[in-house]
Amino acid sequence: MHNFQALFDYIEDLSGQTLSAEDKQVLMAHFKPKKIRKRQYFLQEGDVCKYTGFIVKGAAKTFSVDEKGHEHILKLSVENWWLADFESFYKLTPSRFNIEALEDLEILQITHSVVEEFIKPIPAFLAMQNVLSQNNTIAAQKRMQSSISQTGEERFQELVNDYPHFIQRFPQNLIASYLGLTPESLSRIRKNALK
Amino acid sequence: MHNFQALFDYIEDLSGQTLSAEDKQVLMAHFKPKKIRKRQYFLQEGDVCKYTGFIVKGAAKTFSVDEKGHEHILKLSVENWWLADFESFYKLTPSRFNIEALEDLEILQITHSVVEEFIKPIPAFLAMQNVLSQNNTIAAQKRMQSSISQTGEERFQELVNDYPHFIQRFPQNLIASYLGLTPESLSRIRKNALK
DNA sequence: AAAATAGATTGATCTTTGTTAAGTGTATTT
DNA sequence: AAATACACTTAACAAAGATCAATCTATTTT
Numbered sequence: 001m002h003n004f005q006a007l008f009d010y011i012e013d014l015s016g017q018t019l020s021a022e023d024k025q026v027l028m029a030h031f032k033p034k035k036i037r038k039r040q041y042f043l044q045e046g047d048v049c050k051y052t053g054f055i056v057k058g059a060a061k062t063f064s065v066d067e068k069g070h071e072h073i074l075k076l077s078v079e080n081w082w083l084a085d086f087e088s089f090y091k092l093t094p095s096r097f098n099i100e101a102l103e104d105l106e107i108l109q110i111t112h113s114v115v116e117e118f119i120k121p122i123p124a125f126l127a128m129q130n131v132l133s134q135n136n137t138i139a140a141q142k143r144m145q146s147s148i149s150q151t152g153e154e155r156f157q158e159l160v161n162d163y164p165h166f167i168q169r170f171p172q173n174l175i176a177s178y179l180g181l182t183p184e185s186l187s188r189i190r191k192n193a194l195k
Numbered sequence: 196m197h198n199f200q201a202l203f204d205y206i207e208d209l210s211g212q213t214l215s216a217e218d219k220q221v222l223m224a225h226f227k228p229k230k231i232r233k234r235q236y237f238l239q240e241g242d243v244c245k246y247t248g249f250i251v252k253g254a255a256k257t258f259s260v261d262e263k264g265h266e267h268i269l270k271l272s273v274e275n276w277w278l279a280d281f282e283s284f285y286k287l288t289p290s291r292f293n294i295e296a297l298e299d300l301e302i303l304q305i306t307h308s309v310v311e312e313f314i315k316p317i318p319a320f321l322a323m324q325n326v327l328s329q330n331n332t333i334a335a336q337k338r339m340q341s342s343i344s345q346t347g348e349e350r351f352q353e354l355v356n357d358y359p360h361f362i363q364r365f366p367q368n369l370i371a372s373y374l375g376l377t378p379e380s381l382s383r384i385r386k387n388a389l390k
Numbered sequence: 391a392a393a394a395t396a397g398a399t400t401g402a403t404c405t406t407t408g409t410t411a412a413g414t415g416t417a418t419t420t
Numbered sequence: 421a422a423a424t425a426c427a428c429t430t431a432a433c434a435a436a437g438a439t440c441a442a443t444c445t446a447t448t449t450t
Contacts, residue, residue: 064340072344074336087333096340133328138282140335141269145259145291147342148375149267152437171397180343185437187399347407366427380407382429 004028006056007108010080015127023122030118031108036060036101042083043099049088052115053107055079061174062099073177076102076170082132083107102170152181153189199223201251202303205275210322218317225313226303231255231296237278238294244283247310248302250274256369257294268372271297271365277327278302297365347376348384 007027008019019027034053036042042060043049060083062075074097077083083105088095089112110119119125146155156179160167167175176186202222203214214222229248231237237255238244255278257270269292272278278300283290284307305314314320341350351374355362362370371381 064344066344072340074340074343086329087336090329090333133332134281134285137328137331137335138285140332140339141282144335144339144342145267145269147339148269148373149259149261149265173397178343182438183398184400184439188437191399346405368427377408378428379409379430383407386429 003056003106004031004108006080007031007054010054011124011128014131015124017124017127019122019124023124026118026122027125030114031110034105034107034109036105036107038101038104041098041100042105042107043085043088043095043097045096045098046094047088048092049085049095049099050092050111051109052082052084052086052089052112053105053109055081055083056106056108058105058107059102059169060099060105061102062097063177064097071177072180073174076166076174076178078165078169102174147180152179152185153193155179156181156186156189157193198251198301199226199303201275202226202249205249206319206323209326210319212319212322214317214319218319221313221317222320225309226305229300229302229304231300231302233296233299236293236295237300237302238280238283238290238292240291240293241289242283243287244280244290244294245287245306246304247277247279247281247284247307248300248304250276250278251301251303253300253302254297254364255294255300256297257292258372259292266372267375268369271361271369271373273360273364297369342375347374347380348388350374351376351381351384352388 004024004027008024011027012019031054036058042053045065055077057079059076059078061073062077062085063071063073065071083099085095085097085099087093088097092112120129146158150158156175159175159179172186172190173183176183179186181189199219199222203219206222207214226249231253237248240260250272252274254271254273256268257272257280258266258268260266278294280290280292280294282288283292287307315324341353345353351370354370354374367381368378371378374381376384
């Protein structure tokens with residue numbers, strides 16, 4: 001028994017609408033349950049991101065690797081988030097990112113064309129997409145503003161305030177990378193903040 | 196004679212669809228032409244962003260001001276872009292940003308409720324919004340990746356490649372702020388890059 | 391249990407960027 | 421034409437953060 005209930009709840013919550021029994025049938029017919037073990041990849045750099053996955057359980061990181069071999073974490077994703085490199089997913093171009101499971105993942109995945117053909121006609125899904133798009137725009141704007149106008153310490157404090165569970169759930173070196181810092185710098189920042 | 200043609204062209208271009216004569220009538224009936232002189236504000240911090248404006252002509256900056264009184268430029272906007280703080284516009288909350296004309300502006304502006312009621316029913320407009328939302332997601336992701344993984348010099352080079360007209364059109368101190376640098380730092384970076 | 395691995399911390403040093411201040415040239419204003 | 425404001429540069433110094441190396445601990449893995 002795969003937990004489609006999490007997806008239904010999510011759509012109804014964000015859209016403010018109710019899914020009919022037929023809507024749920026359509027969703028269950030097209031979203032494919034998939035499990036990905038910790039340390040396995042959902043997407044590898046250079047591949048096209050054919051699927052987007054709704055995270056029912058688990059966590060993942062989206063990262064790029066620079067010329068020096070250093071990882072840079074663009075996104076940390078947990079339950080009720082969508083897993084994909086959206087540039088690659090929308091445009092069907094090779095991705096510059098890797099997506100790797102940080103914990104065992106249970107997702108419900110689907111291709112772009114199936115979304116367009118079967119899922120978008122569901123009004124609640126379309127409404128959910130609009131709200132999600134707005135939320136993402138707002139979050140991206142906020143993170144960008146932090147990045148251009150705040151110090152590492154301020155960005156860390158904001159993350160603690162906005163996503164306290166991230167601090168609990170992910171090791172500090174991943175948090176550092178997400179903030180655009182080295183682990184050493186974040187360690188020192190935290191030490192100095194305790195003065 | 197206000198140039199609705201620019202808006203029509205833009206919608207048809209991004210949506211890949213054609214606007215009917217009635218569609219155009221609806222757009223002309225609800226988008227209000229407005230002129231804003233250089234140095235005047237389209238939005239002030241603390242106010243709710245009631246309108247979004249399609250830029251027919253001119254340019255603007257979206258910026259915040261920190262405790263030390265320093266400006267941080269979140270966005271530079273030119274023709275065929277939308278002018279708004281979308282967080283404030285969508286949620287009707289007071290904005291943390293200012294939007295100021297860098298050149299005399301001609302815009303076509305509209306409120307959120309009028310978009311929802313009269314404009315979204317136009318299929319080409321809805322399709323345009325979807326494409327725009329995708330493009331914005333992709334651009335935001337790219338800028339964020341630059342910000343966490345590249346030096347000032349690399350970010351500047353990327354801007355030169357991706358938006359060469361920005362370099363022509365805007366003074367270097369605004370470009371610096373957009374990149375999260377001081378004018379002095381960008382000046383040095385450019386000097387060193389000429390080695 | 392032993393070995394290997396991953397994460398966190400610290401110190402020394404280097405690089406990048408910010409700060410402050412001064413100076414120059416060029417538009418704009420008056 | 422003179423005055424003012426603006427954009428840009430340079431220099432000296434300070435601060436933030438990166439790099440490299442070592443150590444310590446806590447997990448995993450074997």
